[in-house]
Amino acid sequence: MNALRIGLVGLGTVGTSVWNNLRSQEELLSRRCGKALRIEKVAEKDRERAREAGVPESQWTSDWRDLALDPSLDVVVELIGGTGIAADLIRESLFHGKDVVTANKALLAERGKELTAFAAERGRRLLFEASVAGGIPLLLALREGLIANEILSLHGIINGTCNYLLSAMASRSLPYREALREAKELGYAEADETLDVAGHDTAHKAVLLSALAYGFWPRLEEVHTEGIQHIDPLDLHFAQELGYSLKLLAILRSHPTRGEIEVRVHPTLLRKGHLLSSVSGVFNAVAVWGDVVGETLFYGRGAGGDPTSSAVLSDLASLASGEVSAREVTSSSVRQAALSLRPMARIFSRYYVRFLVEDRPGVLAEIARVFAAEKISISSVIQPEGHRGKTVPLIVPLIVLLHRSREADVQRACRIIETLPTVKEPAILLRVEDLEPEEEQAS
Amino acid sequence: MNALRIGLVGLGTVGTSVWNNLRSQEELLSRRCGKALRIEKVAEKDRERAREAGVPESQWTSDWRDLALDPSLDVVVELIGGTGIAADLIRESLFHGKDVVTANKALLAERGKELTAFAAERGRRLLFEASVAGGIPLLLALREGLIANEILSLHGIINGTCNYLLSAMASRSLPYREALREAKELGYAEADETLDVAGHDTAHKAVLLSALAYGFWPRLEEVHTEGIQHIDPLDLHFAQELGYSLKLLAILRSHPTRGEIEVRVHPTLLRKGHLLSSVSGVFNAVAVWGDVVGETLFYGRGAGGDPTSSAVLSDLASLASGEVSAREVTSSSVRQAALSLRPMARIFSRYYVRFLVEDRPGVLAEIARVFAAEKISISSVIQPEGHRGKTVPLIVPLIVLLHRSREADVQRACRIIETLPTVKEPAILLRVEDLEPEEEQAS
Numbered sequence: 001m002n003a004l005r006i007g008l009v010g011l012g013t014v015g016t017s018v019w020n021n022l023r024s025q026e027e028l029l030s031r032r033c034g035k036a037l038r039i040e041k042v043a044e045k046d047r048e049r050a051r052e053a054g055v056p057e058s059q060w061t062s063d064w065r066d067l068a069l070d071p072s073l074d075v076v077v078e079l080i081g082g083t084g085i086a087a088d089l090i091r092e093s094l095f096h097g098k099d100v101v102t103a104n105k106a107l108l109a110e111r112g113k114e115l116t117a118f119a120a121e122r123g124r125r126l127l128f129e130a131s132v133a134g135g136i137p138l139l140l141a142l143r144e145g146l147i148a149n150e151i152l153s154l155h156g157i158i159n160g161t162c163n164y165l166l167s168a169m170a171s172r173s174l175p176y177r178e179a180l181r182e183a184k185e186l187g188y189a190e191a192d193e194t195l196d197v198a199g200h201d202t203a204h205k206a207v208l209l210s211a212l213a214y215g216f217w218p219r220l221e222e223v224h225t226e227g228i229q230h231i232d233p234l235d236l237h238f239a240q241e242l243g244y245s246l247k248l249l250a251i252l253r254s255h256p257t258r259g260e261i262e263v264r265v266h267p268t269l270l271r272k273g274h275l276l277s278s279v280s281g282v283f284n285a286v287a288v289w290g291d292v293v294g295e296t297l298f299y300g301r302g303a304g305g306d307p308t309s310s311a312v313l314s315d316l317a318s319l320a321s322g323e324v325s326a327r328e329v330t331s332s333s334v335r336q337a338a339l340s341l342r343p344m345a346r347i348f349s350r351y352y353v354r355f356l357v358e359d360r361p362g363v364l365a366e367i368a369r370v371f372a373a374e375k376i377s378i379s380s381v382i383q384p385e386g387h388r389g390k391t392v393p394l395i396v397p398l399i400v401l402l403h404r405s406r407e408a409d410v411q412r413a414c415r416i417i418e419t420l421p422t423v424k425e426p427a428i429l430l431r432v433e434d435l436e437p438e439e440e441q442a443s
Numbered sequence: 444m445n446a447l448r449i450g451l452v453g454l455g456t457v458g459t460s461v462w463n464n465l466r467s468q469e470e471l472l473s474r475r476c477g478k479a480l481r482i483e484k485v486a487e488k489d490r491e492r493a494r495e496a497g498v499p500e501s502q503w504t505s506d507w508r509d510l511a512l513d514p515s516l517d518v519v520v521e522l523i524g525g526t527g528i529a530a531d532l533i534r535e536s537l538f539h540g541k542d543v544v545t546a547n548k549a550l551l552a553e554r555g556k557e558l559t560a561f562a563a564e565r566g567r568r569l570l571f572e573a574s575v576a577g578g579i580p581l582l583l584a585l586r587e588g589l590i591a592n593e594i595l596s597l598h599g600i601i602n603g604t605c606n607y608l609l610s611a612m613a614s615r616s617l618p619y620r621e622a623l624r625e626a627k628e629l630g631y632a633e634a635d636e637t638l639d640v641a642g643h644d645t646a647h648k649a650v651l652l653s654a655l656a657y658g659f660w661p662r663l664e665e666v667h668t669e670g671i672q673h674i675d676p677l678d679l680h681f682a683q684e685l686g687y688s689l690k691l692l693a694i695l696r697s698h699p700t701r702g703e704i705e706v707r708v709h710p711t712l713l714r715k716g717h718l719l720s721s722v723s724g725v726f727n728a729v730a731v732w733g734d735v736v737g738e739t740l741f742y743g744r745g746a747g748g749d750p751t752s753s754a755v756l757s758d759l760a761s762l763a764s765g766e767v768s769a770r771e772v773t774s775s776s777v778r779q780a781a782l783s784l785r786p787m788a789r790i791f792s793r794y795y796v797r798f799l800v801e802d803r804p805g806v807l808a809e810i811a812r813v814f815a816a817e818k819i820s821i822s823s824v825i826q827p828e829g830h831r832g833k834t835v836p837l838i839v840p841l842i843v844l845l846h847r848s849r850e851a852d853v854q855r856a857c858r859i860i861e862t863l864p865t866v867k868e869p870a871i872l873l874r875v876e877d878l879e880p881e882e883e884q885a886s
Contacts (some may be wrong), residue, residue, distance in 0.1 A: 021735050025591050032590055135736045137588020144587075145572075145580020147475055148468050148756030225863060267815045275742060278721055285740075292464050292755035297728075300739035301716060310736035313591030383867075 003036035004320040007067035009089060010080035011044040012351035014103055014130070016053050018077065018312050023174055025313065035322040037313070043067050068092035075319055077312060078102040083110055090115055094124045101315040103130035103308055107436040109204035113252030115218040132205040134157050135300035135307030137314060142212045142288070149290030151213040154252040155435055158205045160282035160302045161196035162228050162248040164188045166267075167280040170236045170246065176229065188282055197267045198227035199248060206250035209286075210263050213252060216339040218263045224344040226266035235354060235428055240382060242352075244269040244432070245277035251433065260342040266429075269352055271433040276435065287435055295435075345408035350379070350432035352401055353414060358422040359394040367400065367417050372411040377403040395424050401432070446479035447763040450510035450541075452532060453523035454487040457573070459496050460748030461520065461755050468756065476763040480756070485511050488686075488711070509798055511535035518762055520755060521545040524652055526553055533558055537567045544758040546573035546751055556660040570758035575603050575648040576727040578726035578743035578750030580757060585655045592733030594656040596693040598754065598878055601648045603725035603745045604639035605671050605691040607631045610723040613679045613689065624701050631725055641670035642691060642708045651691035652729075656695060659782040661706045667787040669709035678797060678871055681827060685795075687712040687765035687875070694876065703785040712875040714797055719878065730878055738878075788851035793822075793875035795844055796857060801865040802837040810843065810860050817856040820846040838867050844875070 008015060022029070022039055030036040043064040044050045050060045050121075061067070067076050068089055076093040080086050086107050093100050100119070102108070108115065108128055116308060119126035129139045133156070142151070159165050161183060168179040180197070183189035195201050203225040211217045228248050239246045247270055253262040270277035275297055279285040284302030289295050293371045299305040364381060371378055382399040402410060414427040449465075451458060462669035465472070465482055473479040486507040487493045493503045506512070510519050511532055519536040521543060529550050543562070545551070551558065551571055572582045576599070585594070600606050604626060611622040623640070640642050642885050646668040654660050671691050682689045689710055693728035696705040713720035716742050723730040727745030732738050744750040797799050800806045807824060813822055825842040845853060857870040 021591065025593075025735065028592060028593060135739060137584045137739075140583060140588045141580045144761060145583045145757055146753065147760045148472060148753050150468075150471060275718060275721055278718060290753065292468065292756070293750050296578060296580075296741075296743035298741055299738075301737050307736050310589065310591050310733065313735070314588050317590045327476060428718065 003038045004033075004316065005072055005074045006037060006039045006316065007041045007070060007076045008039050009043040009067060009076060009078050010040065010122060011046070011049050011053050012079060012081070013305045014308045014312070015044070015079040016337070017309040018079065018230050019053055019055065021306065021309045022314060022316075029313065029317060029320075033317050035320040037316050037320055040073060041067050041070065052342045053173045054108055064089050065092065068098070069096055070293050071096070073098055075099040075101060075316065078104060079312075081106070083107045087111060087115070090126070091118060094119050094122045094126065097122070097124065099125045099127070099319050101127045101130075101312055101319070103128065103134070103312060104206060105131040105204040107202070109207040110376050112208065113212060116211075122351055123164065125319065127318070128208065129315050130311035133286060133298075133300065133302045134277045134304070134311045135302060136284060136286065136298045137311070138286055138298050139212055140314070141269045141296075141298060142209075146290045146293060146296070148290065149292045150254065150256070151252070152289045153436075154209055154213055154250075154286060154288050155276060155433060156205070156209065156250040156284070157247050157276065157279050158250055158286065158302060159196055159199075159202045159248060160188045160283050160284060161193065162199075162202070163279065163284070164282045165197065166228060166231070166236070166246055166248065169231070169233060170240060171280070173233060173237070175233055176231060197289040199225040200227075202248060202250050202265045206263050206265055207250065209250065210252055210261060211287055214254060214261050214339060216261050218261065222341055224266065228267055231267055234397065235352075235430060237271050238354070238382070238397070239352070239430075241384070242269075242382070242401075243272050245272055246270075246430070247277065247279070247365045249433065255342060256341075259340060261339055262342045262347055264306050264344060264347065267430055270435065276436040289436070345406075345411075347407045348404055349407065350402060350434065351406050351410050352355065352399065352430040352432055353410070354428040355400070355417065356396045356424040357398045357426070359396045360422065363422045364398065366420055366422065367398070370413050370416050371400070371402070374409045376405045376409055378414055379403045385430070446481040446579065447476075447759065448515055448517045449480060449482045449759065450484045450486065450513060450516045450519045451482050452486040452507045452510060452519060452521050452834055454485065454489070454496050454498070455522060455524070456748045457751045457755070458487070458522040461522065462496055462498065462750040464749065464752045464756060465759075472756065472760060472763075476760050478763040480759050480763055483516060484510050484513065507532050508535065511541070514539070516541055518542040518544060518759065520759070521547060521761045524549070526550045530554060530558070533569070534561060537562050537569065540565070540567065542568040543569070543702050544570045544573075544755055544762070544764050546577070546755060548574040548644070548647040548651060549697045552650040552663045555651065555654055559654075568762065569869075570761070571651065573751045573754035574744065575651050576729060576741075576745045577747070578745060579727060579741045580754070581729055581741050583757070584739075584741060585652075586815065589731065589733045589736060589739070592735045593697065593699070594695070595654055595697060595732045595734055596879075597656055597693075597729060597731050598719060598876060599648070599652065599693040599725050599727070599729040600690050600719065600722050601693055601729065601745060602639055602642075602645045602691060603727060603732055604632045604636065605642075605645070606722065606727070607725045608640070609671060609674070609679070609689055609691065611672070611713050612676060613683060614723070616676060616680070617678055619674060627632045640672050642668040644672075645691060645693050645708045649695065649706050649708055652693065653695055653704060657697060657704050657782060659704050661704065661784045665784055667707040667709065674710060675871065677840065678795075678873060681797070681825070681840070682712050682795070682873075684827070685825070685844075686715050688715055689713075689873070690720065690722070692876065698785060701785075702781050702783060704782055704784045705790055707787060707790065710873055712873055713878065717878055732879070788849075788854075790850045791847050792850065793845060793847050793877065794853050795842065795873040795875055796853070797871040798841045798843070798860065799838050799867045800841045801867070802839040803865065807841065809863055809865065810841070813856050813859050814843070814845070816822055818854045819848045819852055820858055822846045
């Protein structure tokens with residue numbers, strides 16, 4: 001039996017897991033692919049780490065170039081991460097006739113358009129199933145399973161750290177700092193948690209999902225991105241009382257008649273009862289709405305060595321089986337010209353807005369007047385019990401739920417309301433999603 | 444651009460939907476596949492139906508043989524259903540060098556082993572993504588996305604009719620007959636509902652899932668199959684009170700050290716909180732546990748013209764793209780010899796058992812003594828309030844939850860308990876699933 005000859009670069013958590021799982025699943029994979037999947041060489045700067053993983057001296061090198069240039073390798077697996085060396089490694093490997101498998105969402109979000117174009121130019125494949133929701137064969141589903149569908153919308157919980165934190169805060173009323181400390185102890189958050197909690201990691205993945213679903217690579221810096229660091233337990237509490245869960249979502253939606261794609265990342269209220277609102281802990285889930293198939297949802301672990309290596313191995317198996325999916329090549333180029341990112345100011349959403357106001361007559365009327373002047377319709381108003389501070393008059397929260405409105409209008413109304421003397425702090429604004437594809441709107 | 448030349452047989456709900464969607468998605472599919480997908484001929488006995496669907500006279504024939512024998516066709520799509528003509532059509536088409544796409548689970552459950560072997564022998568592909576949970580790209584996930592995994596267990600809600608009925612009965616306390624009448628009015632149940640409600644349709648799909656997940660085709664008649672026709676609203680009520688949902692599940696589990704696969708279909712209690720227990724209405728969902736990836740879940744519409752045609756079109760796209768997955772060929776043959784179906788008597792499960800007993804002292808002690816004698820451990824006993832009948836002594840329900848036990852032992856204990864003079868009716872026995880892969884058991 002001939003073999004797919006693999007070079008593996010990087011023995012971090014995922015790399016080590018790929019190394020181990022490729023050996024434990026060797027018999028199974030070669031039976032299923034009709035071909036052996038064999039790691040011929042491993043590049044890892046840290047010799048000790050390679051030894052610990054059990055890489056024989058003869059297969060080890062400290063220099064990734066040895067793999068990129070090795071004419072005997074069919075594919076290079078890039079698992080060093082980051083946007084520096086990884087990019088050189090991928091380009092060099094493609095240039096020298098190798099297919100590449102990577103889990104590097106940060107790099108692809110920045111330079112995926114260029115790298116996939118380069119792969120196509122060299123007639124090679126650049127596969128990255130492991131880069132979004134590792135434990136969920138989601139890219140495969142978008143690329144092949146739902147190939148007959150225009151993707152109307154996609155809603156993803158695709159950062160396990162954030163979902164763990166929000167779940168812990170909601171279910172056990174933990175403050176953010178405490179939930180974060182716990183997540184770090186459990187290994188669910190990095191020592192420096194910024195990339196995750198500020199929403200950047202989710203934005204990286206949102207860019208890739210847009211490329212897969214629409215063949216459109218939005219510029220990362222233009223993707224509206226809010227994190228969860230500033231979520232007040234008060235709002236989690238009110239959201240629950242109102243029958244919602246709060247999740248950090250990547251939201252994609254197509255507006256075909258205007259040739260626009262909506263791509264945004266922010267904490268979002270989801271009506272309890274929808275499956276996505278029940279996804280808790282470190283799990284990921286993505287709801288995809290196709291124009292033919294209707295609603296679908298995919299659920300699994302998003303990170304960790306094993307789930308991610310399952311995705312890396314499936315990419316390797318597809319290379320071994322000689323499967324060629326036209327789509328991942330063409331999707332990156334064909335439609336790009338025709339599409340643009342819808343500016344955040346022009347998206348439509350329902351909203352949850354919380355103000356802190358003086359507890360006195362007339363305040364609600366003032367706020368309602370501003371919304372009305374902006375033609376924004378209020379669906380309900382909640383003045384929860386409880387108060388804050390000991391001043392007289394009391395300062396109390398006032399929550400306004402808005403019908404579907406345009407972001408720019410809501411923002412403008414909030415800015416005006418914040419200037420009212422009875423309103424004490426900047427408004428807390430959270431978007432509410434109904435998870436249904438929407439009608440095209442005049443905007 | 445060259446084209447994949449398709450012959451379509453059968454213009455029922457799914458066939459008509461394929462005909463329509465292939466035209467509406469024509470541009471999108473040819474762009475994504477790099478090849479046009481073109482229906483060249485349609486075979487439909489009913490000429491009027493073909494006319495209504497808008498099939499031009501020149502493309503229509505009443506005889507499926509015209510398609511099976513046509514040398515200009517690349518693929519035949521079989522959507523007539525049933526186990527008679529469909530089998531001849533598939534064999535003839537494969538014999539004459541065509542690939543075949545089908546949604547025919549009944550036929551495949553009976554003769555899938557033979558037909559896939561025949562396809563492999565002829566060097567053709569027989570694809571059937573649409574045959575299980577049409578709106579979910581599940582077979583693709585098993586075949587490719589999770590290819591690096593041994594499937595430890597699979598739990599599927601894969602019959603929309605049953606799930607609709609159970610959801611309606613549970614959420615609105617409808618009796619079975621009334622829920623069924625409603626489902627028929629809404630088109631969620633066939634005029635003759637037997638195939639669905641008796642669990643046979645679910646069993647068909649379970650056989651296919653076993654073939655995909657394990658390369659093992661169990662004999663349909665050996666798959667333990669219970670339906671939902673006899674579900675008493677009383678048990679739905681008690682299940683809810685105890686924190687469970689009741690679902691009709693297909694359950695697959697591998698026992699590798701004994702070379703056994705468990706495949707069974709029956710109503711099952713699922714702890715609320717697990718995502719699968721929240722799947723309601725006509726939706727399908729399948730939880731798959733892989734040894735590398737851990738837990739995953741896939742959700743979407745299971746039936747209906749559009750979701751099913753989305754799956755048919757994805758099979759056609761994969762043929763158009765020239766993707767060859769070694770697995771669907773090899774899986775059907777390689778491992779069959781080594782595996783066998785675990786007899787129902789030797790499965791392990793937790794159990795919910797309801798007795799109707801005389802409301803007098805000592806009854807529980809008698810029942811507990813029988814279970815103890817069979818070494819079955821009781822986890823809890825519930826004597827709900829309320830009663831039945833007006834006799835003295837009162838006849839009341841008594842629910843016993845059992846720890847993990849062997850089916851044969853539980854059945855034997857129940858048979859003994861039913862002979863007690865204080866026990867008035869045959870026991871109602873429902874299995875409780877924890878949705879986790881289990882340790883190999885001595886059995």
